[in-house]
Amino acid sequence: KAYGKTAAALEVAFRLDPPKSRDWKRLGNLYRLAGVPRKAAETYVRAFGKNPTAGDLDLLARTYGEAHQMANALNAAGRAAKLAPTAKRLSRVGRIHMELQDCQKGMDAFEQAAQLDDPKGVNSLYVGYAALKLDQFTTAKTAFQSVLQKADPGSQNAKRASSSLKAIEQMMKQQQRTASN
DSSP: HHHHHHHHHHHHHHHHSOHHHHHHHHHHHHHHHTTHHHHHHHHHHHHHSSSOHHHHHHHHHHHHHTTTTTHHHHHHHHHHHHOOOOOHHHHHHHHHHHOOOOOOOHHHHHHHHHHHHHHGHHHHHHHHHHHHHHOHHHHHHHHHHHHHHHHHHHHHHHHHHHHHHHHHHHHHHHHHHHHOO
């Protein structure tokens, strides 16, 4: 409640004394803390102006995600990834694509992320999951095998990759049975 009241008071003050961009960002932060991500995103857009940094776009992508404005989140995340490509940014792009049910673009983004950095096989794990949704069993199998090479044995990632590999084997056997009938 206090964040909301503070944000409202700050907005009134801005009408009396035009704010600087850092002031708009501060107001955006207050809206976000108050649980009003749509208003926070609008305010961040004002704060960041025409040339936001990759970090600004990261914050905007997260805020749009919190507001369930996934097309806007994807736009901001994609711009951040183009401006300063990192595995983390590309992985965010992949997750948003997956949430939007665009598994192919999600898989492509996760593959790019894995090429840049694949700590403990996490990006490869996402490549595998996206490939499974696309019924691309060979790609999924390769991705999950990569996870097993990169993840600590016994870790959650290794367990997930291992169980996914078993599931793929069963699906491939089922396909072969179906094809031979």
